[in-house]
Amino acid sequence: MVKGYLAFVFHSHLPYVRHPEHKQSLEEKWFFEAITECYVPLIKVFQELERDHVDYSVTFSLSPTLLAMMEDPFLQERYAAYLSRMQELACKEEERTAGDPVFSPLAHMYRERIDYTAYIFNEKYGRRIVEAFKELQRGGNVELITSAATHGFLPLLGIQKEAIYAQIAAGIEYYQKIFGNTPRGIWLPECGYESGLEDIMSELGLHYFVTATHGVLYASPRPKYGVYSPILTPGGLAAFGRDPETSQQVWSSKEGYPGDYNYREFYRDIGYDLDLDYIGEYLHPTGLRGNTGFKYYRITGPSNHKEPYNREWALEKAREHAGNFMFNREKQVEYYGEIMDRPPLVVAPYDSELFGHWWFEGPQWIDYLCRLINKNQNIKLITLGKYLELQYPLQLCTPNASSWGDKGYNEVWLNGKNDWIYRHLHKAGEKMIALATNFPKSEDILRDALNQAARELLLAQSSDWPFIMTTGTMDSYAKSRITSHLIRFLKLERQIWENRIDVSWLRQLEATDNLFPHLDYHLFQNLEQTVAVEKDKLAEIT
Amino acid sequence: MHPSSREYLDGEENLPLYYGKDCLVLLPRDPYWLFAYWEISIPTRQRFEAEFHKPWDSLQLLLRVYRYDAQGTGKESHFDIQIDPSADNWYIKAGVPNKKYQTELGCYLPEGGFRHILSSNLVTTPRDSLSDIIDENWRLPDWQARRLYRRISRSNLSSLEMIKWGIPQQ
Numbered sequence: 001m002v003k004g005y006l007a008f009v010f011h012s013h014l015p016y017v018r019h020p021e022h023k024q025s026l027e028e029k030w031f032f033e034a035i036t037e038c039y040v041p042l043i044k045v046f047q048e049l050e051r052d053h054v055d056y057s058v059t060f061s062l063s064p065t066l067l068a069m070m071e072d073p074f075l076q077e078r079y080a081a082y083l084s085r086m087q088e089l090a091c092k093e094e095e096r097t098a099g100d101p102v103f104s105p106l107a108h109m110y111r112e113r114i115d116y117t118a119y120i121f122n123e124k125y126g127r128r129i130v131e132a133f134k135e136l137q138r139g140g141n142v143e144l145i146t147s148a149a150t151h152g153f154l155p156l157l158g159i160q161k162e163a164i165y166a167q168i169a170a171g172i173e174y175y176q177k178i179f180g181n182t183p184r185g186i187w188l189p190e191c192g193y194e195s196g197l198e199d200i201m202s203e204l205g206l207h208y209f210v211t212a213t214h215g216v217l218y219a220s221p222r223p224k225y226g227v228y229s230p231i232l233t234p235g236g237l238a239a240f241g242r243d244p245e246t247s248q249q250v251w252s253s254k255e256g257y258p259g260d261y262n263y264r265e266f267y268r269d270i271g272y273d274l275d276l277d278y279i280g281e282y283l284h285p286t287g288l289r290g291n292t293g294f295k296y297y298r299i300t301g302p303s304n305h306k307e308p309y310n311r312e313w314a315l316e317k318a319r320e321h322a323g324n325f326m327f328n329r330e331k332q333v334e335y336y337g338e339i340m341d342r343p344p345l346v347v348a349p350y351d352s353e354l355f356g357h358w359w360f361e362g363p364q365w366i367d368y369l370c371r372l373i374n375k376n377q378n379i380k381l382i383t384l385g386k387y388l389e390l391q392y393p394l395q396l397c398t399p400n401a402s403s404w405g406d407k408g409y410n411e412v413w414l415n416g417k418n419d420w421i422y423r424h425l426h427k428a429g430e431k432m433i434a435l436a437t438n439f440p441k442s443e444d445i446l447r448d449a450l451n452q453a454a455r456e457l458l459l460a461q462s463s464d465w466p467f468i469m470t471t472g473t474m475d476s477y478a479k480s481r482i483t484s485h486l487i488r489f490l491k492l493e494r495q496i497w498e499n500r501i502d503v504s505w506l507r508q509l510e511a512t513d514n515l516f517p518h519l520d521y522h523l524f525q526n527l528e529q530t531v532a533v534e535k536d537k538l539a540e541i542t
Numbered sequence: 543m544h545p546s547s548r549e550y551l552d553g554e555e556n557l558p559l560y561y562g563k564d565c566l567v568l569l570p571r572d573p574y575w576l577f578a579y580w581e582i583s584i585p586t587r588q589r590f591e592a593e594f595h596k597p598w599d600s601l602q603l604l605l606r607v608y609r610y611d612a613q614g615t616g617k618e619s620h621f622d623i624q625i626d627p628s629a630d631n632w633y634i635k636a637g638v639p640n641k642k643y644q645t646e647l648g649c650y651l652p653e654g655g656f657r658h659i660l661s662s663n664l665v666t667t668p669r670d671s672l673s674d675i676i677d678e679n680w681r682l683p684d685w686q687a688r689r690l691y692r693r694i695s696r697s698n699l700s701s702l703e704m705i706k707w708g709i710p711q712q
Contacts, residue, residue, distance in 0.1 A: 156569055159663060194570075195666065217694065220673035224680040226690050244697040335693060339686045395680045401570065401668035409572035409668055419631060422569065423579050427561050487555045508551060 002343055003378040004333025005387060007240070008366075009210060009349035011187045012039065013063035013151055015464035015481075016515050020074055024285055027477060031069050032082045035129065037293060038356040040117045041363040043132045049370050050139050056370040057381040060133070060352075061187035063147040064174045065462070067130060068515035071178065076127040083118050086293070089282050090114045093270070093294055096278075102308045106296050109311060130178055137179065143383035145185035146175040149516065152461035153413045155194040155401060156422060162436075163429040163461070165200050166523040170458065172204055174516055184385040185209060189463045190413070191242070191349075191404035198235030198399075208238040208384055210349055211399050214408055216241025218400035225395075228336045228344035230387070232394035239399045240384055245332060246348035249325060250359075257325075258359035261299045262317040264309050266358060268297040295360075318361040322368035330378050342392045345382070349404075405467075417475070418466035424486050425461060429524075431493050432457050436524035439496075447521075449501045452509050453492040454521040459513055460485035485513070566647050566660040573639030573670040578605060579631040580647055580660060590659065594652070599627045602650040607634055610642040614664060622656075640669045 014034060019025040049056050069075050090111035097103040125131040136142040148154060149170035157163045168186065175183050184207045188197070191212045201209060208230065216227045216239055223231050227241030250256055257263075270279055271292040282292055297306035298314065329346060336344035355362030373381055405412035414422070435450060442450055460482050468478035488509055495501045566580040587598045594601060608620045618641070625632055636643050647660045672691070682690065 159567060159569070194668075213694070214670075218669040218672055220669070221675040221677040221680065222673045224677075224682055226694050244694060248697045336690070339682065339690050395677065397677075400673075401666065407572060410569070411571050411575075414569060414571050414577055419577060419579070422577075423561075423565075423567070423581070423631075424557055426567060427565075483557055484552055486557055487552045490558070491552075491555065505551070512551060 001377075002380045003337050004329070004343045005345045005380055005382040006246075006329055006373065007057075007059060007345060007347045007382050007384055007387060009059040009061065009187070009347065009384065010042070010352040010355075011061045011063075011147070011349060012066055012352035013061075013147065013189075014066050014069065014353075015462050016065040016068060016150065016459060016513075018069065018072060018075055018512070018514075020512065026284055026288075026290070027474075028075065028078060029082075029290070031066075031075065032079050033291070033293065033357060034353055035070075035079060035121070036083070036086070036114070036117050037360075038353050038363075039129060040120050041356040042352060042366070043120070043129075043136070044116070045363045045367045045370075046136050046142060047132075049367065050136075050141065052371075054371055054374045055381075056141050056374065057143070057383045057386060058141065059143045059145060059185065059383045059385070060136075061145045061147050061185075062130075062133065062175075063151050063187070063189075064149045064171045065151060065515065067174060067178055070129050072514070080122060080127060083114065083121060085282060086114050087111075087118060089292065089294070092278075103296055106309060106311070107294075110294055134179060137181075143185070143385050144175075144179060144183065145187055145384075146171045146183040147187040148189050149174065150458045150462045151189040151464060152458070153190055153192045153403075153410075153463035153466070154188060154197060155192045155403070155410055156413055157425065157429065157461060158194055158196065159426050160429045160433060161196070161200065161527050162433045162524050164197060165204075165527060166432075166454070167458065167461065168200060168206075169204055169523050170516060170519055172206070173518070173520075177518060184388075187349075190467075191215065191402065192410070192413075192463070193239075193399055193403070194401040195398055198233040198237050198239075202233075202235035202237050206237055207388060208240060210240045210242065210347065210384070212402045212404040212408060213242045213244045215239065215399045215402040216397075218402070219397035220400070221395075221397055223395055223397050225336075225340050225344070227347065228340060229342065229392065230345070230384075230394055231397040231399065234396070234398055238384075238388055238394060240345075240347045242349055242404065243346045245328070246325075246346060247350075249328065250350065250354075257321045257365065258354075258362070259299065260317050260321070261301055262310070262313045263299055264295055264314060264360040265297045265299045265306050266295065266360075268295055268306055270294045270296070314361050315364055318365040319368050322365050322372055325365075325369055326372050326376060326379065330376070333379060345387055347384070412470050413463060413466040415470060417472070418469040421466060421482055424482075428457050428460065428486055428489050428493075432489070432521075432524045433526055435493060435496060436521050437526040440522070440525070445501050445503055445506070446496065448510065449492055449496050449506055450521040451519055452506060452513070453489055453496065454519055454524060455513055455516060456485045456489040456492065456509070457524075458519075459515070460489065488513070564660055566645065566662040568643065568645050568662040568665050570643075570665045570667050571633070573668050574635060574637055576607075576634040576636045576643055576645075576665065576667070577631065578634060578645055578662060581630065582647070582659065586659065590649070590657075594649075601627060603627050604648060604650065604656075605632060605634065606646045606648060606656060607636065608644045608646070609636070609638065610644070610664070612640050612642065612666070614642040614666075636667060639667050639671070642666050 017027040093107040097107040137144050148167040152167045193211050230238040230240045269291045298309045300307045333344050465478040465482040469475045569577045605623045609618045644664045645662045648658045
């Protein structure tokens with residue numbers, strides 16, 4: 001008899017970053033590193049679990065911008081070139097460390113990993129990494145879900161319901177184009193929820209979403225089982241609340257697993273440590289030092305003194321942490337099981353990019369944990385969709401407006417560093433709705449211009465730009481991106497109304513900001529005429 | 543982005559400072575704070591300058607913030623914030639979670655009273671504690687509810703608020 005369920009949700013997202021105008025771009029490297037260090041290692045873990053007939057279940061969200069980058073031939077080409085440079089560096093590292101009993105096995109490990117990544121990317125999936133996710137979904141253990149088209153932070157775009165509708169609908173449509181099926185669930189960007197979103201999500205056929213802990217805990221009426229059972233929102237979708245214990249065990253700066261002294265140190269990288277004569281050609285052409293992914297030290301302790309990485313010790317630790325995590329879940333479901341009339345569900349969402357990149361041993365930890373749970377009779381892994389199929393009656397509640405950002409609400413995306421963007425985003429949203437409503441029919445260049453205007457607006461709406469402005473690193477990039485997309489949008493909008501579209505400029509935009517090739521601008525049409533359920537809500541805001 | 547790509551596609555253009563349309567928009571930041579931004583178009587400013595026989599900069603502008611109950615039906619109270627005529631946004635300490643708020647931008651009349659210029663949308667501040675509405679069909683016995691919230695609050699980020707507001711104290 002299962003005493004409780006554990007639902008892992010891995011949320012994978014990067015903003016749409018693509019710079020054909022530059023030979024190399026620092027920002028594209030975020031994407032390349034994430035493939036090498038996170039997505040491929042996670043795929044490998046899941047494939048090996050499947051091979052060994054381990055009964056595991058995970059929910060995996062892939063943001064539409066990330067999928068679009070994975071599907072973009074230009075970025076595929078660039079990543080292939082990046083990989084072969086890394087393969088070359090891996091060989092040089094093997095030569096450099098040859099004979100050294102400590103560093104040579106590590107250099108060998110990195111070469112094997114890069115070669116494996118190159119095999120998976122180039123040979124096995126012909127550069128289309130989404131094929132691996134399709135395969136995993138067909139295997140039945142991985143449930144793929146979508147997110148808002150460009151990861152817009154919906155509570156701050158909600159002044160126009162059409163903007164929310166377009167973000168969500170475009171995300172679902174792109175998912176359908178790639179995976180063929182309709183996603184059951186959606187990852188609300190940054191877990192950003194406000195009341196009213198569920199009507200749009202339900203209208204678009206979604207069954208569930210995930211909120212921060214206090215999204216469900218502070219729902220009204222008070223949810224009987226806290227976050228350990230989903231609630232049914234007025235729109236008819238289920239809302240799952242994040243379990244605070246599982247996030248603390250991984251994230252807490254004091255007790256969190258990734259900080260263990262045996263784990264690999266992120267900040268010691270040969271990109272910083274070795275002579276520029278040797279490493280320079282693998283860094284950014286400006287000579288700017290940066291990460292290469294070749295890291296040979298373990299965290300060791302709180303000081304700057306670092307000892308060499310020992311892979312066996314690190315894996316032993318990952319095994320121990322997996323055991324500890326499972327033990328804690330057993331205790332947790334036992335505790336809540338005494339209160340509840342059903343097995344408690346522990347929802348544990350994480351950013352995929354934590355695993356492998358920041359926490360190098362994270363993918364192995366997942367592997368060990370899935371194998372342990374497979375043999376455990378008290379806990380079972382489950383996807384969010386499969387949990388709903390168990391058909392426990394759900395309590396009807398309205399979730400609380402919330403996010404999983406710092407302080408739990410909207411402040412990360414709305415503060416003195418980024419608040420200036422909203423007057424522009426809202427105005428552009430208003431103008432896009434006017435365009436879509438005034439041009440119900442269009443052809444050729446006009447249609448292309450309208451679709452491109454919709455693309456530029458969606459790109460401007462990414463939650464990443466205000467987030468980066470708040471954190472302060474790379475904020476000039478974020479400002480520049482949002483400004484560019486808004487300027488492009490406004491210029492297109494003017495040209496459309498004035499009936500003088502600059503076709504060659506439009507084609508350049510289409511080639512540069514080229515995501516969602518099938519995007520249809522009609523998604524921005526005035527909802528008042530199309531969604532009766534929203535009418536009363538609209539009355540409130542106008 | 544690198545400057546060259548901006549030049550390549552966007553030329554010398556910059557974002558407009560004004561859109562030429564009146565607007566006042568209210569956004570919730572958290573259970574206690576709101577953010578308002580506005581634009582008052584030149585024709586509107588001129589209209590008010592003419593009405594009051596005063597330059598815009600010497601008008602006494604204010605934001606009047608109205609609080610409604612959670613259903614948005616009953617007006618509970620309001621307060622005023624004096625603002626600088628050159629400001630175009632303001633963080634407002636609204637103070638009460640789970641209430642609806644709306645704001646009006648206006649100015650004090652020389653003879654006293656308030657002259658309305660713009661109205662905002664209505665927003666709701668989020669809760670920062672457990673709801674006190676309980677569905678009788680979904681009620682846990684008190685001792686079990688205490689067990690549930692005690693453990694959640696141990697690792698919840700907002701546990702302090704939870705302990706303060708949410709957990710039955712007996």
